[in-house]
Amino acid sequence: MSVPSPAPYVFDATTDRFETDVLQQSLQVPVLVDFWADWCGPCKTLGPVLEKLAADYNGAFVLAKVDTEKEQQIAAAFQIRSIPTVFLVKDGKLVDAFQGALPEGQVREFLTHHGIVPAAANEEAVDDTPAAPLDPHAEVMRLRKAIEAEPDKSELKLDLALALLQTGGAHEAEQLLEALPANLSTDDRAVKARARLGFAGLLKDAPPSEVLEAAIAANPDDLRARHLLGVHHIVAGRAEAGLEQFLEMLRRDRNFDDALPKKALIDAFRVIDDEDLVGRYRRRMSSLLLV
Known part of the structure; x- marks a missing residue:
């Protein structure tokens, strides 16, 4: 009941x-x-x-x-x-x-x-002083020492995988993610980390951005080039530029390569931390899918 x-x-x-x-x-x-x-x-x-x-x-x-x-x-x-x-x-x-x-x-x-992720809890007191950004390499070292002290604490290994993704250690991060126990393998942070790994892997043999831009200028319907260019933008931190390429793919052919445009947008939503930007493009995606 x-x-x-x-x-x-x-x-x-x-x-x-x-x-x-x-x-x-x-x-x-x-x-x-x-x-x-x-x-x-x-x-x-x-x-x-x-x-x-x-x-x-x-x-x-x-x-x-x-x-x-x-x-x-x-x-x-x-x-x-x-x-x-x-x-x-x-x-x-x-x-x-x-x-x-x-x-x-x-x-x-x-x-x-469907782009639904946990909302941050409200805090009674908010410190407006911006926190100093963490040095990802220093964070990797700190987490390695913490894991040595508590080798069975899987949460630390997830934290290490996320830190490694910021330092280029994608291979080790992937191994850590694959070894996570079931209760953490579906954690939102783990899902986001796998999405980032997926984007990075797509660029392994991809042409540089300039070549892709030239290909799109010559043929705006080159959706493969648009996809890779969008991935370049996402990996480089140019989130809106990447989303714009994926959205244009959806506008031109939503069924391209087994609905790749929609999948690329959803994966990007998992990676991008700017909630306002994600919300805006999620609404634009929904509008196109309902047409």
Whole structure:
């Protein structure tokens, strides 16, 4: 049974409030709609996972619980055939769904696929003094010593992998990521690190940016060149320029190379730390996909 949760990001959806609480709210924040029932065993497994993630993600999405026995009208509108079934509603539209009691890691992957990442917790006191940037090489040395002292602490190995990515140690970072235990392998930081590794690997035999720019100038429909140029920009820290190339790919041919434009954008969203920039391009991507 779903127990009423005091968490601010979990609520029971009802027929009379569905338009306001789910559809209209989804214009501001993604809404997961969990269809469950008291008699459903798998629902009792999935429900606590979803509620935990709603708290962990700190408002990056909200969870609407729909008791299919009490809210049969909503269940009929969504054509529910089996439970648990979970729909993702964004911008007033159904964008994806999954069925069954997925483990937490797979639910996190589902959220990440749609650009939903944990929001930072609010802090009562904010220090406006900018922190001095860490020297990535010094951070690698510090973490190596920390791991020597606590070799079984996997969190430190994830931190080391992230630091190595900033110093060019992609091969060692990849080995560390592959060796992570299951509970950390789907951590948002690990997902982001793998995305960065993927981008870096694409440039192994790629032409330089100047050659790719010339190829695009000669043929604007050269989507392979656009993709590699976008990767160059992302790896070099020119996030908006990279996103612009991927978006232009989507505009010209969304199905190119097994939907590569959309995949490239989603991978870039995982790598880029500028939330405002990511949000702006995510909305532009959605607009193109809905055309």
